[in-house]
Amino acid sequence: MLQISYIRDNKDLVIKGLKKRNFKELDLVDRAIALDENRRQTQTQLDNTLSESNRLSKEIGALMKEGKRQEAEAAKAQTADLKEQIKQYTAALDQTVQELNEILYRIPNIPNEIVPEGTSAEDNLNVFQAGEIPQLFEGALPHWELAKKYDIIDFELGVKLTGAGFPVYKGKGAKLQRALITYFLDKNTQAGYQEFQVPHMVNQDSGYGTGQLPDKEGQMYHVQLDNLYLIPTAEVPVTNIFRDVILSESELPICCTGYTPCFRREAGSYGAHVRGLNRLHQFDKVEIVRIEHPSRSYQALDQMVEHVKGIMNELKLPYRILRLCGGDMGFTSALTYDFEVYSTAQEKWLEISSVSNFETFQANRLKLRFRNSEGKTQLAHTLNGSSLALPRVLAGILENYQTPEGIVIPEVLRKYTGFDIID
Template identity: 70%
Template sequence: MLQLQRIREDKKDMVKALAKRNLDAEAMLDGILRLDEKRRGLQTDLDNTLAASNKLSKEIGMLFKSGKAAEANALKEKTAGLKELSKSLSDDLNDTAEELKNLLYQIPNIPHESVPAGSSEDDNEETFSAGDIPELQKDALPHWELAKEYDLIDFELGVKVTGSGFPIYKGKGAKLQRALISYFLDKNTEAGYTEVQPPLLVNEASGFGTGQLPDKEGQMYHVQADDLYLIPTAEVPITNMLRDEILVENDFPIKLTGYTPCFRREAGSYGAHVRGLNRLHQFDKVEIVRVEHPEKSYEALNEMVEHVKGLLNELKLPYRILRLCGGDLGFTAALTYDFEVFSTAQDRWLEISSVSNFESYQANRLKLRYKDENNKNQLTHTLNGSALALPRLLAGILENYQTDKGIKIPEVLVPYCGFEIID
């Protein structure tokens, strides 16, 4: 959520920056400023009314002590009027503050100056690529066919048990999935991240804290009886562990990692681009989260990008990194780098990670602050990234490592799997 002070001071620049998102924000920001002015006016009136009421109450007490009951009772009628006025002002203030908060929730984060303008994924900028695309045999198969041939993943059985988008991993497919999770967690903890195992359901406050609510409400599974949400990513519970906290500068950096299943109610569609593991309602992901001093958050972002690069380099997969344009940037992010692995059998790039800096946008919602050198509360910066999301990565491994003798296992995963080939 954007800070009101920043809107008051930098509205013109913010309108220009939000235009990168193809958003004409001037009218919305003007509406926010008008409501903020109204809110501050109501607060002043309420403070003055309460002060007058308190002063009058003291005068009444003195009059009773002085035996001037008649004068005291006369003033009590005036006190009753002030109390009624203060209640009316308080109600108006609460309504205005709620309306203001709801308007602020509708404004996305300000893109970083390096974010390119653009309207779709076609306008994203490639910043890095690595790895050689393997030449496969002529009868190379996409991962959903490989999964069936080697009995690794049963998509039809998942439909029977739950529905489309809930695959069942079997045998060596399940072991490879578990190996990837363990490998990523080990690499993350070696890099200084503390492992946590968070809940898979969160309350509404957590959804608002990291920005999934109200923006992505339709994409989340909602347990209505308990008013809880299944997590779309471990970012939500891990970041919310620090909600309403006030840190000190020595606490930085805070580096956390966790594995969770993730749940997303994405709209259904058909075609090869969503077949198999390409789009799921339940999937596994290992997440990295950082809370940083504002002056060091972009240095931290670069470190996170290099960390994910290191994972993919060790897996020896062809991949590229994209800087997302304004039109493709997530609602809460200031800058995002997407990692994509090349699926040789599908002849297309598959997104496997997003690494983002949210600057103070999430922290303002979370009320996540720190004491600066002057002992004043300041908002932290928050960051997160996938390290890594498994479904499309697993698809890339199955497809890129297939041979006429079977599917080889990336060398770094062999100690975790206990086998070198799926045959």
């Protein structure tokens, strides 16, 4: 979340940034500033009262030694009154801090200055495009028909076992899925990212730490009995490894990668755009996360973008990179680049990765700091990216690599699959 000191000192800049996001609850800024002023006044009153109480306590001891019992008893009575005031000020302070945090949790991050204006995906800026869109043969099929034809993904069986949006991968489809996961992890670890295996459920503190709560609460599967949430991405548990941690400056950057299934309710999603692998409730994804020094975080973001580009180039899939506009950015992000693969059979672009810099927004929630060369602590910057989300990458491979004889496996994956074609 944004630091209240930043909001207080840069109110006009914050308002401008929130307007770029088309954020409607701008009154939250004034409410936060007013609550912070109240908090500071109450804290001053509490500190002064505590100081006076401590002074009187010392004075009582001195008076008793001097035999001034009557004056000491009067001081004790005054101390009792002060203790009641301290209790009231403490309760008022706790209530104000709680109300302030509830408001701060509802204010999104401020977009970087290079984030384009806009209200929806149509306003995103295409900054890069690569790969030749293949000309498919007559009779080419979308991936959900290919999956059925070659019996590699069973969507109906998934409905039987769980429900819509939970596909079952079979035979060569399962092997191709496993090959992609291993390939992505190998590419990430070769680039210096340390691999982690993390839980697939997190507690409430973790959800608040990376910003999924309260913003995305309705989109997360909630195990109410234990108050645990199924993760929407490995970003949540991996980043929370560093919650309440003070790092040394020499430890930065910290680069992590991990594979997990991801669970998203996708409430309200329906229609043709959710067919097949286009939108699922459970899917596999390999994630990269970085903890960075603030002075180097945007250089790190560029490196992450180049890293994902390298993977897409090796897969030889047509793709493009979009710089998201203010109205299409995630709640926690300061700058996001989306990767999209071209679905030749569907004749549309499908998002396969988001690479984002959150600056201090997550770190402030996480209390993730580092000690600089002067010995002072400051908030780190956090970044994450999909490297990569599997369903739409798999859809792109099935559709773009289909031939009349079968689905050719990208060359870079063949050592992982053990076969060259699905026929």
